[in-house]
Amino acid sequence: MNRPQVIDVLVIGAGPSGSAAAVDLVRRGLDVRIVDRSPHAFDGSRAKGVQPRSLEILEDLGALDDVLAGGSIYPRLGLHAGPLAVPWKMFPHKEATADIPYPNTWLIPQSRTDRALHARLSELGLEVEFGRELTELTQGEDTVVATVADADGTEEIVARYVVGADGGSSVVRKQLGVGFVGTTHESDRVLIVDASVTGLARNRWHMWPGLGGKLIGACPLPHSDMFQWMIRLTPDEEPPSEKDDILHRIHDHTHNRRIQLHDIHWTSVFRPNIRLAESYGRGRVFLAGDAAHVHTPAGAQGLNTGMQDGYNLAWKLAQVLAGAAATLLDTYEAERQPIAAGVLGLSTEKWGGIAKLDPSSMKRGKDEQQLALTYYGGPLAPADGMRTETLRVGDRAPDAGLLGADGVGTRLFDAFRGPDFTALAYGPGAARDLEQLAWPTTGAQLKRLVVGPAATDGFAFCDSKNTLRRAYGLTGDTLLLIRPDGYIGHIATSDFLTTTQTAVRAMTP
16 A cells, blocks of 8 residues: 655645635645535635734735625614614724725625635645545654545545644544633524525615614625625524525514515524633644634624634744744744634623623724734743834734835835745844844745835835834834734844844744
8 A cells, every 4th residue: 555645734624714824835835735524615604704904914815806806895884773773883994004004894705705715725726625524633753644534435644734724613623632611602593694685775784683682683795685694593492494484583573574585595503602722733733713712703703813823823834844943833822822812702792792782892993803913922922022112022013105216116015925034124224234134045035125214325115204114113223023924023123133033043944
């Protein structure tokens, strides 16, 4: 019997978390496979809100144009109270700025987000293997053997690492024996229905609140005649499954007989699971997305947190495969698990507020947008490091507008884009030391970006409008190291070379 070829990474689960990880891994030149137990790509709307930070990630991964084409800005809420409908601004609409290019949450069915990532995978030469279910994992010292089954039988896939992004009922997590701590409220259920609808205005996300936590919501899905309906069921209520029964339930609650359902495209009964994995991995196997944490739907956090799990993990796996210390992989759990714990608290609080008809629970702001999430104080972002007036190590690196030596404007994010690190030297002293910064020849490479306050000799870019200076809080010569996932890996306002070189060693071969 021939030994199976050893691949670099096997990704199990082709939702947003697994797909984002796979895109990042493949663009780094790694040998990757991605399998999913479903017979085809997901067809429903489920997680329909993509947050500003996730839009930045999708831009870097090359999938943003497809996501923008498939979605829209969220409409205002229409809160129905009897015959009245009160407009309510759930999301404050913001204009793009130099440091935040995508300031608004994007409304798009999850199926479109999945397909955008799958299309990007296809461009990179990788196809999702649907209809393939994990049945067993066996770890060795250097590899993991995954047994997957499909209609034609079973196959053993041997990989150096495995990413389990296979949902809340994760087989990977169960194979690892990792506890999933939290609660499942069996009596608190929501029927979700994607249906073609007439008789209801599409310029509002309609909500019909009721006493005792009763609630029906209908959100228009972009570029279609469909709404996503959320029908909160009573504890002993049997979920209606036929179109006429669902429509009767809607009419009974809303008292609006003009509403008519036509084609039912997808239905699901949701139970608010609030759970967090005790560990994000064991040995050579890691958990991401719903396999590691599940939330209520309030605040549109689950998909976004999961996508960022994959984005955080992928570059670290690639670096370790290139020769970096395996301890770099320990930082995945250390950075991402506290983020998920905080998100669990946020979404749970919002969900509870909706049940109590608390208007503030329907507001969305910077906490939900995930732009302020930070790894500050973690293993790659020590709290005793240097900082600027606005940023600390571990914070998101903002965008900025720069001018090239040819006078052509460019975005800082354009310079960051891709699988590499970026060193940004502001001022002549930082620029001189950046020239001497040693960088390994294996693993992610380094882009060196030299910026001055004005277009003077020796600077590749100038910050003529001070957008970089303001967003980054720069008051003098500064050298910043930006990680491949867009977070600040080091800040040096003095002793540029020595301190930066020390930070580099923790993240490179």
